[in-house]
Every structure is written in C-alpha cells, then in structure tokens.
Amino acid sequence: MFAMRPYNNRRHNLSSYNPFREMEELERNFFDRPFDFFDDHMLSEFKTDIIDHGNEYVLEADLPGFNKDDISLDIDGDVLTIKAERHSEHEEKDKKNDYVRCERSYGSYSRQFDVSEVDTDHIKAKYDNGVLKLTLPKKKEEVKTSKRLQIE
DSSP states (O other): OOOOOOOGGGOOOOGGGGHHHHHHHHHHHHHHHHTTGGGGHEEEEEEEOEEOOOOEEEEEETTTTOOGGGGGEEETTEEEEEEEEEOOOHHSSSSTTSSOOOOOOOEEEEEEEEEEBOOOGEEEEEEEEEEEEEEEEEEOOOOOOOOOOOOO
C-alpha cells in the first residue's frame, strides 16, 4: 500500500540528500502521533452551524454521502439527537475488491442539542445535497398579565 501525496519540491533539497529521510519521517509520524492513521475526520463529529433569526433558529449539519433514510432525528425531553449511520461497501461485498486505498469513514455519528427554548412540535427538517437543515421555531414567550383578585 502506498500514500498518494502531492509532490513538494521543498522536501527534496538535492544539497542535503538523505536516503533515510522517508523512513525517518514514517517512524516519527508513527511514534509521535500513533493514531493519525485513523484520519481526523473518521473519528470526529459532523460539523454544524446554528443561526439565530430572531423568532427561530436554523441548524445546518454537514452530512455528505448519507442517504436520507440513514439519518434519524429524535427528541427526548429537551434533547434533540441527530444520528447518521453509514455502512461500508467493502463490508457487504466479497473480499475480492481491488482497493488500493480506503479512506472514507463508516460508522455511526451523533450529536445532541438542547432544545429547551424551541417549540418542538413545529420543527421542520430538510435534507438536500448533503446538508441537513432544521428550522427550530422558538417558544412563544408567555406574556405575564396582571389581574386583581376579589376577596370573598
């Protein structure tokens, strides 16, 4: 297996030729950062933006490569959970695939959000071009009224 990297002219300075440079770099990367081979994106959460539009919040989550059926939205109390699950193609096919490199991450990803200030009965969700967009209307503020009580 080999890594395909862009050619960097500065790395190969002919005046300081070192035939062991690549081996030293491999060793340094392995022992200094042993879990980098998992790739930062593979183990990280999906990224979201939350925008306050005054009467509603808009949450946009980047979920590229997911099918709409692989995304679930659940509300339990005041917690919204967004969960997305992707299955590996090479898990489902026989082992005769000709993969040279397999970097795409597979597995289950989830994030939770506090929705205590949101009218959860009127949340709208849309998934288009790898972006999940949730419109989260804010709860209406209860207007406190004053009244006079009669004494019996």
